[in-house]
Amino acid sequence: MNIHEYQAKEIFGHYGIRVHAGKVVRTAGEAGDAAQALGGRMVIKAQVHAGGRGKAGGIKLADTWEEAREKADGILGLTIKGIPVRKVFVTPAAEIGHEYYLGAILDREARLPMMMVSREGGIDIEEVAAKTPEKIHKLHFDPYHGLRSFQARELAHTIEPDGRKALAIAGVLVKLSQAFLGVHATLAEINPLVELQAGGFLALDAKINLDDSAVAMRSDLEALRDPDMRDDKQDKAREFGLSFIPLEGNIGCVVNGAGLAMATMDLVKHFGGDPANFLDIGGSSSPEKVVTALEIITADPRVQAILFNIFGGITRCDHVAEGIVTALRETKIDLPIVVRLTGTNAERGRKILEESGAAIFAATMEEAVQEAIRQAGLNDKGKRT
């Protein structure tokens, strides 16, 4: 789960990392008030779950509170990477010196958390990582204790020759590793960490991604979820144990298992179609899950055909069939439904569907995909003429 910069800064602040105070507001008027209360030069920053905010015009400087109000008004009207900006963070501008990059991630291969640092922090860090990887220094750390002080000092010396400054950076690194472990982050990043002209180091920007599995177990992390960023369909899916991601196409896909769901999407594309979504009904399916899946998919007006690709294991094909029949009884679904059922109770599932006359059968995954594409084409044409 992604959280906002202001939330990440609150977490870093809690772990003792220096961050600038600020205020999150939803209107230009409130932004002006906040700027007036804080005083001095301000930065107004869009709070959306998207990278490249600065380049999209979502970060602006303001010298006066009037200007802060004006800039906030502009930013609050923006849509960044498809997401409308509903909140801005008003925070004092800093007179800054050098910019460093500090970031903690989980390294899959080593199966350990890892701290990464670079002297070349700032907005071009990804380019630095791609073109001059030797300028990024990495060190694994203990998943219980975090980065040890001596490790932090070693790392800090790789990016800062001045002994006194390196010590200060090492302190930030230890705290960053603690914050990373404390909130079960998959990424905790300070980019840039800046040296203030008045002395000391400040986290000018902050980014934290949380592990969804940990969020599911901890109410304190769940509380960080932004209701503005919610998606009703995705929330509904999650509630029923489904995993749903909307895409742009016209073929609604219902599959059991994430790998098979991805492979099904790929196959739709391979045969020249376009999937409307990724939807994994998971294991141990019940008819209710299937009903919910169909509700979510048919709510998208672009969908022209529905494709079921079910390889029964824990998932029982008769449950899936019952779900389709129930959904059709409860709501009028005016779309062709192509079904491929294999594995546990496939015969029973087929029988249920045959009796209701609700679906078109396909023997294999490939046949099912091709038939769904054909049906979507026919349906689309039929509607236009």
Place this chain on the structure above:
Amino acid sequence: MSILIDEKTRVLVQGITGRDGSFHARGMRDYGTQVVGGVTPGKGGTQVDGIPVYNTVAGCVKETGADASVIYVRAPFAPDAILEAAHAGINLVVAISEGVPALEMARVMQEVTALGTRVIGPNSPGLISPGKCKIGIMPGSIHMPGKIGVVSRSGTLTYEMVWQLTTHDLGQSTAIGIGGDPIIGTRFLDVLRLFKDDPDTDGVVLLGEIGGSAEEEAAAYISQEMHKPAVAFIAGRTAPPGKRMGHAGAIISRGQGTADEKIRALEKAGIPVARIPSEVGPLMQEALCSSGLR
């Protein structure tokens, strides 16, 4: 032969009195697996379909001589269950549980590695040596004994591919789902090493998906060290970046872990990559033929 499990493997089921645990304990036993006992704390002394239930893994091991464990407990309790099995001297722990936080798994792996226990999963469908032993949740009937090793990050996609192999008369030595999470106990490379040393595995099917770089490493290993025919399939070619595709591990972040990168690495290493699932069987037959194994 096969890898990791065979007809001699003695399996205990952690979480045997739960809905999934009891259902799959029966399923495994019906397949022919030696399910010697189960563990649910507080329910020791009872039975599930004639399988004795114990309070602790150590108690179960002592009474039954179990050497493998399969875990069906809910995610919050899974790390403790894995550690309990490792400390009780179990050699092979298969974690089916889904939704274990990655950092918890990193912590568990540090401890488990020191104890010398092998963990498969979490979020794994399990593993099967057809005709001998099944530990997990896969439908046994789609498998066929034979000489192809299958290793996969998925669940149902593995079934699809195993089914493709079976319909092409390509039986399996062992099929393993290593799990779809970022931090897992046994990785592609670990399984490939085992297949390399198994005289009864002639060829290997590798089923990858977007995220991480395990497929790239596997590609290098297969071409440089394994010297057995291999065929691959990568799911998620059309997945958008930055979206988690169901599996916690299946996410393209910052342009890394894309299907195209993986396919390129595999093909560069001389490993044919099936573009659609039905190509896997024919590609495997071809690879076996050109190695003189068919």
